[in-house]
Amino acid sequence: MSGISATRIAAVLIKEFKQLTRDRLTYAMMLALPVIQLLLFGYAINAEPRHLPTAVLVQEDSAFARSIVTALKTSEFFDLTVQARSVAELDDLVRSGEVQFAITIPGDFTRRVVRGDKAQILVEADATDPTATNGAVAALSALPAQALSRDLRGALAQRQARSPFEVVVHRRYNPEAVTAYNIVPGLLGVILSMTLVLMTSLSMTREAERGTMESLLSTPVEPIEVMIGKLAPYVAVGLIQTVIILIIARTLFQVPMEAPGPGLGLGIALFILGSLALGFLISTVARSQLQAMQMSFFYILPSILLSGFMFPFRGMPIWAQVLGEAIPVTHFLRVVRGALLKGQALPDMWRELAALTAFVCVVTALAMARYRRTLD
Template identity: 30%
Template sequence: MRTLRFLLQKEFRQMFRDKTILVMMFLLPVIQLGILPLAMDLDVKNINVAIVDQDHSAYTQKLITKLGASGYFKIVTVAPAYKQALFSLENGKADIVLEIPPSFERHLIKEGNQSLNVTADAINGTKSGIGTAYLLAVIRDFNQDIRLMSNRQPVAPAIIDIASSAWFNPHQKFTWYIVPGVLVLLLTLVGGFLSSLNIVREKEIGTIEQINVTPIKKWQFILGKLIPFWVVGMIVLTIGLLVARLFYGIIPLGSILLLYLLAAVYLMALLGFGLLVSTISNNQLQSMFIAFFFIMIFVLMSGLFTAVDSMPVWARTIATFLPITHFMKAVRMIILKGSTFSDVLPILVFELLFAIGLNALAIRNYRKTQ
């Protein structure tokens, strides 16, 4: 323990001498957690609509007004012809074109039906699909208003009444879903990326030879490298939880101690991975590329952006064996659902096995010559 204490003193002094690393470890997580969830909002809003009004009636004006008042659409142009509106779609100024044919109002009043033409830019499939669905919902609502204004009987109500409620995220805010994911991402960067530069840095500056000729055991050396970044990761978690509460009003429903316990084990696994990468690399550039390659896979297959259940079978199989996938799920369970220890126990055991395995590989792979 006395040897380990001296190693820890060396690592902390070396860490605090590098001001750039301090900024990366403490300031950048605050900035990223404050900005990324807002930039990554997948809620579709501000859909640009080009309208072709060939009727110019009172009904078309009410439809256009209802469309603009919905809060989801921005009317960028009212074109006299369809070709002009289509040009707005081609140059990217509009996402959807709504064409209102001539005699729109007359056909609605006399015949009770009228067709509309909707053209969507499908380069962004999500935006076009959801935007078209929003537009159709506004038109259906407008159609109901027309029936009432024309003294027509509205469609008979359904026999079955449906009442829905949103649990765990009652206001359905996307930030509540993404903030815990970004917090996991920050811990992954600290645990996997920064630690991967640690041992290889000793190789580059030449101090690894001095350490190798000392009677320090391999496990002491690896543990001395692991603990400082483990402490840093726990501090980043604390800062992240404070930012989540102050910026987004997210207060964990579950046990804070359980969240820290899971994070502690997960960081041990990621630090073991980073140190393993550092032991097999010859320089920091090589270590950065290896760590970046694997961390990109971890992040993209963790469920941060896309639900794991929506992935192909081969991708779900790979995601099942990644510690970040299970930790991402557990963090959201604790913060949003208030899950208990028994709920996350299988995940905790899985992370613990990964931590033991990766650190054992790092210790074994570290070549200590005397």
């Protein structure tokens, strides 16, 4: 046996570098993934979101009420985006997820402050994600001491000695701030993405590597027929996974399920179809199972970080929220959490269902176009 040769090592080394340059997709992903991770974790992740959309219902026109509204506007935690006209409108805004907070200033607020008669304002927080509201709720403790500091003068100055009013916080949908109520329903979208996209792309790419796809391409089967036949078994797999996850969520974690209706079923069906179509699309691009796996994780990583699963969605900068809106997991998580925790009906989630429908149509069309080019 001859000794170690630096020449032979150099020859193998040069061969490997040439192989890397030939496999440009793998090489690009190796360089892009660390950069994407640094950008996402460095800029997009924020566990204490600020400037949260807030609706306010002012039931009296008074200087005190205007001072509270002004104090909320100057706060870095609240953005007063809606001036509600009724309690029902305020409730709809919170349930639909359009606002994170709903603040009510009652009609007898000024009279109670002047008399020292336990004046209160009501703050309703959408606590489906407790992390998203904790910082803002904590900031409310300083509101009574600051909001009316310029109004309570003269004979009313004594009211400033102690809190002139009380902030009553009502954490809706998750009053005990149980993290599992937010995480476990969100896991449904992440698990379906990881299994369906990955399994489909690997399965289709494996057939291409083994040559069985060539036999299929020689038959008069239409691309849409191939897609339906190949993906139908995985639809059943996705439905079984969904049932198992929901049963575990209810029995082990006591996740409340507020009479989920047809909106949840439609959202699950659209998300499963979209994930499978994406896996099919990846298989038409990838040349090997390794590339299929890399491309799948290239999709799954942003889905976990930018969808609102791990970190509050509204805590991310605007550019990250725009990217998150393009990810189907974002819309699916809103459908699942809205149906299970808020009892949302079909009209409440039409925007998310429309986004999922658009994703299915676009990805299916791209997959069919790529498959036809493979046939040619």
